[in-house]
Amino acid sequence: MKKILMIFALMTGVTAAYAQQSSGDYYEGLSRKIGFSQMIAPHGLEITYDKTVHVIFPSPVKYVDLGSTNLIAGKADGAENVIRVKAAKKHFRQETNMSVITEDGNFYTFNVKYADEPLLLNVEMCDFIQDGETVNRPNNSMEIYLQELDNESPRLVRLIMKSVYKQDKRKIKHIGSKRFGVQFLLKGLYSHNDLLYFHTQVKNQTNVPFDVDFVTYKIIDKKIVKRTAMQEQVIYPLRSFNYVTRINGKSSECTVFALPKFTIPDDKKLVVEMYEKQGGRHQSFEVDNEDLMLAETINELKVR
DSSP states (O other): OHHHHHHHHHHHHHHHHHHHHOOOSTTTTTOOOOOGGGOOOOEEEEEOSSSOEEEEOSSOEEEEEESSTTEEEEEOTTOTTEEEEEESSTTOOSOEEEEEEETTSOEEEEEEEEOSSOSOSEEEGGGSOOOHHHHTSOOSOOOOOOGGGTTOOHHHHHHHHHHHHHHOOOOOOSOEEEETTEEEEEEEEEEETTEEEEEEEEEEOSSSOEEEEEEEEEEEESSOOTTSOOOEEEEOOSEEESOOSEEOTTEEEEEEEEEEOOOOOTTEEEEEEEEETTSSOOEEEEEOHHHHHTOEEGGGSOOO
């Protein structure tokens, strides 16, 4: 009996000692520890109260999160890819953090501390993105899948647009418009997953530059009955590659637009319109559902 009581006391003591060492939470339970290879290494950022630090990203900012109320941050007026950061109060001691997600799907994280005179007041982030495999360290950015792209990879979308732009092949030769010495063409139509890619070209054969105000994609009725309101469905491009707002005289420019997947009813048509800023040389062309169904699959392209 004494032996049983001694063994019980010993086991109780061991259990109590283990309980003191272990909190019993998920960090010391069955969960696997996060290794260094899974860590996104943060950038160090110094800020101050009397000066503004600007951080420039390679694409528009979609999301910003601040670790504490000691920071003030927001997009710079008129610039979608620039974040301005300041200290909300002077000489705060505790280090905090800031996280940013950009439109191209990259994730950036910063360790932020107060400094009377920050070493860097303007930072360009595109120079600091590291490839973990190349430099034997974790990536400094992480790809984020955005809902507006139907969870398509933003990097893949950009890569596809870039590939179409670089190949610069005219697959479609019957869709376009030409007015006032300006030509607006649909060179190619491509499909990948839930996105459509329109490869367009503007040729300015005049000596007067053509300034693009905006481009619209609208599905409208083929036949417009008098005294009835025309029903329009506007399709908004999700991304564009090489969107040029000025085509100089005697020159041409190409742009690739990424749009959400859609089809066109038999009694309707897609009208793509390009308006000239402070001018009247507007251009437009039409696309039928038959043309849309002949969109080339992106798998046939050499995406590099």
